[in-house]
Amino acid sequence: MAYLVSHPDEVKVVSSRFGKGAASIETYLALDGYSSARKAIELGSDGIIAEMKASNLRGRGGAGFPTGLKWSFVPKQSAKPKYVLLNGDESEPGTCKDRLIFEHDPHSAIEGVIIAGLAIGARMGFIYLRGEYRYLLTIMERAIDEAYAHGFLGKNIFGSGIDFDIRSHTGAGAYEVGEESALMESLEGKRGIPRIRPPFPAVVGLYGGPTVINNAETLATVPHVFRIGAAEYAKIGTERNGGTRLFCLSGNVERPGVYELPMGYNLKKMIYEVGGGIAGGRALKAVVPGGASTPVLLPEEIDIGMDFDQVGKAGSMLGSGGVVVLDDRVCIVEFALRTMRFYQHESCGWCIPCREGTDWLKKTLTRFHAGGGVAKDIDNMRYLAENIMGRTLCPLGDAAAMPTIGFLKKFRKEFEDHLDGKPCAYAEQGDAALAPA
Amino acid sequence: MSAETQTLFSPGLAARFDRMVTLYPQRRSALVPMLLYAQDEMGALNDAVIAEVASRVGISELEVRNVISYYSMLHTKPRGKYHVQVCTNISCMLRGGNELFARCKEKLKIENRETTPDGLFSLEEVECIGACSWAPAVQVNYDFHENLTPESLDALLDQYRTQNGLADRGGR
Ligand SMILES: Cc1cc2nc3c(=O)[nH]c(=O)nc-3n(C[C@H](O)[C@H](O)[C@H](O)COP(=O)(O)O)c2cc1C
Ligand code: SF4
Ligand code: FES
Numbered sequence: 001m002a003y004l005v006s007h008p009d010e011v012k013v014v015s016s017r018f019g020k021g022a023a024s025i026e027t028y029l030a031l032d033g034y035s036s037a038r039k040a041i042e043l044g045s046d047g048i049i050a051e052m053k054a055s056n057l058r059g060r061g062g063a064g065f066p067t068g069l070k071w072s073f074v075p076k077q078s079a080k081p082k083y084v085l086l087n088g089d090e091s092e093p094g095t096c097k098d099r100l101i102f103e104h105d106p107h108s109a110i111e112g113v114i115i116a117g118l119a120i121g122a123r124m125g126f127i128y129l130r131g132e133y134r135y136l137l138t139i140m141e142r143a144i145d146e147a148y149a150h151g152f153l154g155k156n157i158f159g160s161g162i163d164f165d166i167r168s169h170t171g172a173g174a175y176e177v178g179e180e181s182a183l184m185e186s187l188e189g190k191r192g193i194p195r196i197r198p199p200f201p202a203v204v205g206l207y208g209g210p211t212v213i214n215n216a217e218t219l220a221t222v223p224h225v226f227r228i229g230a231a232e233y234a235k236i237g238t239e240r241n242g243g244t245r246l247f248c249l250s251g252n253v254e255r256p257g258v259y260e261l262p263m264g265y266n267l268k269k270m271i272y273e274v275g276g277g278i279a280g281g282r283a284l285k286a287v288v289p290g291g292a293s294t295p296v297l298l299p300e301e302i303d304i305g306m307d308f309d310q311v312g313k314a315g316s317m318l319g320s321g322g323v324v325v326l327d328d329r330v331c332i333v334e335f336a337l338r339t340m341r342f343y344q345h346e347s348c349g350w351c352i353p354c355r356e357g358t359d360w361l362k363k364t365l366t367r368f369h370a371g372g373g374v375a376k377d378i379d380n381m382r383y384l385a386e387n388i389m390g391r392t393l394c395p396l397g398d399a400a401a402m403p404t405i406g407f408l409k410k411f412r413k414e415f416e417d418h419l420d421g422k423p424c425a426y427a428e429q430g431d432a433a434l435a436p437a
Numbered sequence: 438m439s440a441e442t443q444t445l446f447s448p449g450l451a452a453r454f455d456r457m458v459t460l461y462p463q464r465r466s467a468l469v470p471m472l473l474y475a476q477d478e479m480g481a482l483n484d485a486v487i488a489e490v491a492s493r494v495g496i497s498e499l500e501v502r503n504v505i506s507y508y509s510m511l512h513t514k515p516r517g518k519y520h521v522q523v524c525t526n527i528s529c530m531l532r533g534g535n536e537l538f539a540r541c542k543e544k545l546k547i548e549n550r551e552t553t554p555d556g557l558f559s560l561e562e563v564e565c566i567g568a569c570s571w572a573p574a575v576q577v578n579y580d581f582h583e584n585l586t587p588e589s590l591d592a593l594l595d596q597y598r599t600q601n602g603l604a605d606r607g608g609r
Contacts, residue, residue, distance in 0.1 A: 003571060081462070093526040093565035094565070095569065096570050098567075099568075132567065133567065134579040135580075167460050167461065169469075169470060170473060172470075172511050173509035173510030174508050186469060188465060188466055189496075189504065192507060207462050249570060251527070256570045256572070324528055330531065335527065338525070339527060342527075
């Protein structure tokens with residue numbers, strides 16, 4: 001059971017039904033549920049896409065691609081059936097928000113999939129949850145059954161003459177499967193090896209048919225756009241970054257939790273006011289602003305608005321909404337090593353720069369953190385990471401390289417302090433958990 | 438009655454599998470969920486399970502094995518009755534995940550990916566399980582346990598041990 005938190009600065013849109021029992025369809029209906037799907041049926045495909053474009057909603061899965069634009073890429077005519085695929089693989093370290101949607105408001109995800117289906121002319125949608133989320137799959141399955149029983153799914157949904165089915169689906173442990181083309185492979189019952197693009201999923205996706213793939217939060221937000229109106233939704237956020245998003249505050253903050261804040265909310269304020277500051281009154285050392293793959297920010301770099309453009313300008317990425325806060329006890333070399341261990345473990349092994357590069361970086365960082373580093377390792381690691389960038393089939397290679405480059409660039413001194421067999425001077429200041437194993 | 442004349446699975450699960458393969462545009466799409474549910478019931482994906490699943494989705498056993506080897510939750514050897522998965526990824530590491538993992542090893546007297554001799558517990562260090570804001574977190578089978586301390590972790594392991602003892606005596 002994931003805990004809910006609250007802060008006065010929150011603007012609850014996608015989380016507006018959290019904690020209200022909306023997993024039950026009766027409650028969901030009493031809270032305006034499924035009214036947006038009805039509106040969408042009246043609007044029709046072009047009307048829906050126009051509203052989505054006006055909302056300035058950008059994908060919450062990491063890349064921030066405009067949702068309306070993504071949907072508009074799907075061809076109107078297609079010989080093969082079209083599909084909607086909800087990405088609920090949620091595995092980017094630092095990210096735990098989609099889970100709350102599945103637990104507290106599964107019908108919003110279902111309604112979002114229906115609206116996406118109406119927009120692109122699909123007759124079937126899939127809701128893919130990571131395998132570890134079994135209790136959420138049970139909640140989702142029940143919600144889907146309820147929607148069928150009410151005539152919101154199946155034949156002639158809402159009496160519109162349109163048929164639409166949704167299937168829930170589970171993964172079985174693999175970060176890489178969250179990558180959109182690997183996700184399709186997984187849903188087709190295969191290993192999660194990414195596909196070469198083009199063709200893009202909007203043209204050739206699941207079972208060869210045009211497919212829209214969106215993050216769970218993106219799709220769960222869609223009904224709210226129609227509920228409050230696209231213009232109103234857009235107004236909550238900043239330019240080109242409509243609405244709100246769920247930020248997952250974690251690490252060394254006083255009040256970690258998932259908070260829904262307007263796009264563009266100041267990061268420093270998020271940490272010091274919403275999150276209550278650094279735990280135990282310690283000093284801030286660094287912030288990873290959007291999940292493990294996003295480059296680290298220094299304390300003097302966090303006075304920025306949290307939207308895709310502003311964080312990009314600051315040299316990092318808004319990513320998945322996972323804001324990880326590091327206090328002054330954290331050893332950056334150890335943190336970089338833990339991050340790289342993750343990417344090395346999750347690399348699917350298809351391309352050499354990613355498979356070999358992550359393995360080499362992990363080995364170097366391991367040796368380095370244990371005190372066996374030599375001066376040229378520092379530049380070598382940077383060179384290696386820079387040479388993974390842009391040379392891989394899927395963005396996991398970049399996701400491994402980017403944070404590494406950030407750590408090496410911004411904390412070079414800390415790496416140098418590990419040289420000559422000196423024990424880690426940083427972790428020692430902290431508790432035993434931070435000491436190398 | 439299952440579509441497979443001879444099935445290894447309970448009637449309920451066999452019926453579920455019969456239906457699952459019809460739910461997708463292609464039968465094979467049912468593969469990953471089917472493997473996971475089969476494993477939950479049988480304890481591991483042994484040769485017989487693999488053979489039946491392969492026949493149900495209409496692919497070769499080799500293809501099924503290829504898929505199993507890709508997914509970290511799927512396994513061909515049995516694990517403990519309680520599979521303790523400790524997250525040590527970044528958000529958990531910052532709040533004592535490594536310490537919890539060390540405590541598990543000490544308390545269960547096993548290393549990573551090992552099983553206690555009585556078959557009760559197995560241990561695995563895992564990557565982010567989606568509990569970062571409630572770190573450090575541990576998953577035992579499918580149950581999440583969050584905001585743990587070494588002390589509450591001890592109590593948790595004891596609780597599973599007791600629960601098992603009660604189950605053995607036919608109680609609850
Ligand atoms: C390695 C890797 C892992 C990813 N994991 C996820 C994930 O768990 N959930 C998610 O929604 N998107 C994930 N993505 C992004 C997806 O590929 C895709 O861009 C996203 O689901 C699109 O949805 P959106 O437009 O709504 O953001 C991942 C990407 C990569 C490269
Ligand atoms: S970049 Fe890495 S994860 Fe992506 S396809 Fe290549 S080897 Fe696989
Ligand atoms: S890092 Fe441990 S649950 Fe996300």
